[in-house]
Amino acid sequence: MLTREGCPKTMLSIKDALEALEGKWKLLILFALSxxxxxxxxxxxxxxxxxxxxxxxxxxxxxxxxxIKREVHDTFPPTVEYTITEHGMSLERVIDELHFWGLAHRKEVIGK
Incomplete structure (x- = not known):
């Protein structure tokens, strides 16, 4: 269990995660690539x-x-393909939890 008092390492790791995933698009892109x-x-x-x-x-x-990994295939014209990495797949539980929280939040705020 995380303690919230006086733990700069926890704050730093949360900050790192937020910086890597900041914005409204990155998790949606990762979900699409999953x-x-x-x-x-x-x-x-x-x-x-x-x-x-x-x-x-x-x-x-x-x-x-x-x-993610970007791969350029040797075709004409060149084909570029994006794949989620194992590191990216490690966010699967985070994305699932955001999905469930989003459903509950929508119900709480909008009533749907």
Missing amino acids: AGPKRFKQISKEVNGITDRTLSRELKNLESNKL
Whole structure:
């Protein structure tokens, strides 16, 4: 059990996690990729409302945090595919819990 008083290591680890996952898109991108490898346009269609520019930036950030892998296939024209890494898959429980919390929150706030 985490204690909340005087634990700078806990604060630092939470800060690190929030920085790696900041914004409203990263977890949605990871969720889309959890079903299997996808190309840029496939991700763009699944993550409704994201612009191509933002998606590109978020993919680069996720890759730098080793949550996804970008693979360029030797085809003509070159095919780029994104895959969630094992490190990225370690967020599965976090995403599941956010899903359940989101359902409960929607019911509490909106009543649906």
